[in-house]
Amino acid sequence: MPIKTTQTPAPFDCSTCGKRHLSLFKDLNEDELGELNNVKACTSFRKGQIIMGEGNRPNGVYCIHSGKAKLTRMGQNGKDQIIRFAVEGDLIGYRSLLSNEPLSASVEALEDVHACYIPKHVLFGFLETNPKFSLTLLHMACHELGEAGKLITDIAQKSVRERLAEVLLMLKSQFGINEETGAIDIALTREEIANMVGTATESVIRLISEFKQDEVIDVKGRHITIIDEPALLRIGKVFD
Amino acid sequence: MPIKTTQTPAPFDCSTCGKRHLSLFKDLNEDELGELNNVKACTSFRKGQIIMGEGNRPNGVYCIHSGKAKLTRMGQNGKDQIIRFAVEGDLIGYRSLLSNEPLSASVEALEDVHACYIPKHVLFGFLETNPKFSLTLLHMACHELGEAGKLITDIAQKSVRERLAEVLLMLKSQFGINEETGAIDIALTREEIANMVGTATESVIRLISEFKQDEVIDVKGRHITIIDEPALLRIGKVFD
DNA sequence: CGATTAATTGATACTTCTCAAATCCTGTGG
DNA sequence: CCACAGGATTTGAGAAGTATCAATTAATCG
Numbered sequence: 341m342p343i344k345t346t347q348t349p350a351p352f353d354c355s356t357c358g359k360r361h362l363s364l365f366k367d368l369n370e371d372e373l374g375e376l377n378n379v380k381a382c383t384s385f386r387k388g389q390i391i392m393g394e395g396n397r398p399n400g401v402y403c404i405h406s407g408k409a410k411l412t413r414m415g416q417n418g419k420d421q422i423i424r425f426a427v428e429g430d431l432i433g434y435r436s437l438l439s440n441e442p443l444s445a446s447v448e449a450l451e452d453v454h455a456c457y458i459p460k461h462v463l464f465g466f467l468e469t470n471p472k473f474s475l476t477l478l479h480m481a482c483h484e485l486g487e488a489g490k491l492i493t494d495i496a497q498k499s500v501r502e503r504l505a506e507v508l509l510m511l512k513s514q515f516g517i518n519e520e521t522g523a524i525d526i527a528l529t530r531e532e533i534a535n536m537v538g539t540a541t542e543s544v545i546r547l548i549s550e551f552k553q554d555e556v557i558d559v560k561g562r563h564i565t566i567i568d569e570p571a572l573l574r575i576g577k578v579f580d
Numbered sequence: 581m582p583i584k585t586t587q588t589p590a591p592f593d594c595s596t597c598g599k600r601h602l603s604l605f606k607d608l609n610e611d612e613l614g615e616l617n618n619v620k621a622c623t624s625f626r627k628g629q630i631i632m633g634e635g636n637r638p639n640g641v642y643c644i645h646s647g648k649a650k651l652t653r654m655g656q657n658g659k660d661q662i663i664r665f666a667v668e669g670d671l672i673g674y675r676s677l678l679s680n681e682p683l684s685a686s687v688e689a690l691e692d693v694h695a696c697y698i699p700k701h702v703l704f705g706f707l708e709t710n711p712k713f714s715l716t717l718l719h720m721a722c723h724e725l726g727e728a729g730k731l732i733t734d735i736a737q738k739s740v741r742e743r744l745a746e747v748l749l750m751l752k753s754q755f756g757i758n759e760e761t762g763a764i765d766i767a768l769t770r771e772e773i774a775n776m777v778g779t780a781t782e783s784v785i786r787l788i789s790e791f792k793q794d795e796v797i798d799v800k801g802r803h804i805t806i807i808d809e810p811a812l813l814r815i816g817k818v819f820d
Numbered sequence: 821c822g823a824t825t826a827a828t829t830g831a832t833a834c835t836t837c838t839c840a841a842a843t844c845c846t847g848t849g850g
Numbered sequence: 851c852c853a854c855a856g857g858a859t860t861t862g863a864g865a866a867g868t869a870t871c872a873a874t875t876a877a878t879c880g
Binding site for chain 1: 653655656659661663674675676678679680681684685707708709711714715717718719721722723724725726728729730731732733734735736737738777778817
């Protein structure tokens, strides 16, 4: 059974990759881009597949070309906690490589994902010779660190109800809305939402029905539409 | 009123600073160290003073020479959340500078703090010319990112009781124990502990008495001694 | 030694979790 | 296309954990 449906040098060409400007590879010069293109290995993952497993030590990073993935940590009783999402242009596994620690989270494809694998030594090569590249990566890491701090404060101080409102708003801003349906453009199970909020699945279900009852959101299965955004902002006590 | 009691070029000499090997400045060459020594400004802060204020945009970073500080974010109802601590050798404010965002947390001295101020342009100069320095900073940032992820999972999934047990263990491992008393070598108010755990002060008080009742810890005012560490590990469900 | 601030305790209300049972989907193989 | 298995979702009821408010005592700092 083919876990990976593709494993060839270059379905995508880095120098013409439309996603490059999204990623930190925008700072590479022509030579480096050529090297990147030569050594990278493009791979596909099907929905549900684990791209990287928590606790492992990766030998490189993935650059996501298309598709969405979730980063989860295993918590109590096998309950996952969703830390964040990775979308096109995002780099996966760099935290582990750079801190020289095992992966602190698993990465699972939420839909079919195309990604390019870049070996560790190539990444470190860029870091040692291209200061701009390092700075961009530092910028990324530090930004994420700020986001993590915000999340810590939120989870620690807000109620489940407030956190759910915030999560819905965050999903909208990260994934956008579907042009046809107007719904948030990501289909998550109730359990996955619960794993973001950090609560029981039943609690999420009850609160979602409540929001629907109050006409703050509209729900069709896994497709959620935000009707009254100001109300959600109020419920989530989001000020900035 | 002197907010800063010292503001002179060099109470401490970087090249002989015993704390240097603790910090990321261990990777600087002699020239760079000389430059650092020339431009840095050493400063003192008294207990309770704000070293950096959330929302501000710093023009440099502080390297802590001695003393302890807490990093807090303002949350709901003016309630603080303690994100982490900074101790000697730690760099403060680098996240904000490198991500080009306002400070995501305030830094407050928990005891008298001596620190050296390093202007932004000097830090960026090192980053552009010394790849090893960049790598070390990346290493630091990525490590912190992992810690933040761990904290997110913990806060989201563990009960207040479990989190308190964990916090006590964390305090011991970060600050060590006092040789004379055997107590954890940091004096925090009940409120500060509550702000770490993310709960109400009264809840911390009740749980601390409970732990004391069960002879897991001993308490003398703000000085807490861990008596039965295995029990705390069990209560906190700490496995790694 | 006052005056504040911190710590403690009690009572009560509220949120959220857990367990159990029922219903609804969804993809799959016949 | 249909029936079915297994997972996902929903609902209910009761228990547990925490928060909140108020009142009291203890500690700390000029």
